[in-house]
Amino acid sequence: MAVPILKQGPYLIATIQSALTDADLVQLRDALVGKVGSYRSSGVIVDVTALDVLDSFASRTLRDLAHMIRLRGAETVIVGIQPEVAFTMVRLGLTLEGVATALELEEGLFYLAQKLHSARQEG
């Protein structure tokens, strides 16, 4: 199942609605990394609230996605990881190192707004 990607101002929002296959995840990654360039977005939010499992492939893909998007000049936030999912991931050593996380969509937008603000001040 393809994940819809919504453009919201300077941000892209991808809300995962149901469990994804590995191929779907890779497709999502490529789509986001591509659209960040074509829409000139400054931030990406991936909402995983609906997922009750995040396995090693999914975690690695999300981490790669975030790193790739950073190389393309934008920030990524993963939002909505469930408490049980978070602890299971950590036990498996999947900690999404170097990737920003937030409780939910609103927090993620707030985080990106702050990032954008501080980037503008610096620039």
Next chain:
Amino acid sequence: MPEVRTSKTPVVPPQEASESTATLLRELVSHLRQNRTQLRQEWAHRITEAKLLTAMSADEIFTEATAVYDQYVEALETGTFEALQAYARNLSERIIPRGVEIHEVVGIVLLLRDVLARSLFAKYQGDFAKLNRILDAYEPAANRIANTVAVGFVQERERIIREQQEAIRELSTPVLQVRERLLILPIIGVIDPQRARQLTEQLLRGIRTNRAKVVVIDITGVAAMDSQIANHLVQTVEASRLLGATVIVTGLSPEIAQTLVNIGVDLGKMSTVGDLQGGIEGAERLLGYKVVPIKEQGPNT
């Protein structure tokens, strides 16, 4: 004793043996019913003499003794122990809070067994072979009864202990909100793996329900920590980060600091502050709060 038993065994084939056990037990039970008052009194008397159940009055002992006696005889008669077991549990529930110990409970049941055995000796002293057969039927049943009562008592006690442990555990892991989006989790006492898991669960749930951004985990009250628990703590910090919350750990004692360094915990993943005050100040900084004494604001603001 052994030679009597060997002389008896060949005489009674196995199937008949079970039948005659039933007959013998019936005879036994009617004997015990007939002499109920006397044996019961004898038993209560011996309980007092042995200074058992000192937490209970003589009247109470007699009442309980009557009930136990009847249950005992009934268990002998029917060969089923459910009623006795239920009674033993009920009795334990009533007497455990009064400080009755397991040795007392086992003691009184064994006393009853002895009192009854004595009365059997007295009744069948003329017929040694019969006495032997009666005892053969009586002893296993009596032992099972003693067993059942003791197990019932211990089970009841364990149930109480389990309930109390559960209650203590519930109380021992408070997740408190001290400011909007700031939680503190004070940990006091020994952390075992089960408690560690529960702490993590409650913290992660607390982060979600309170929409926390910063969590201060204070471990001033934790005396020691092994590598397993230390790793668990690090995992909790990481899991909290995945939910979008920053964790500050405060109050690490010198011993715990040494443990963490010795086992090589990656300290880059954990931000630590000396004491709870420092932790809360750091958290307020992260949240953008600034605490200002009232007088510094000036009189007209």
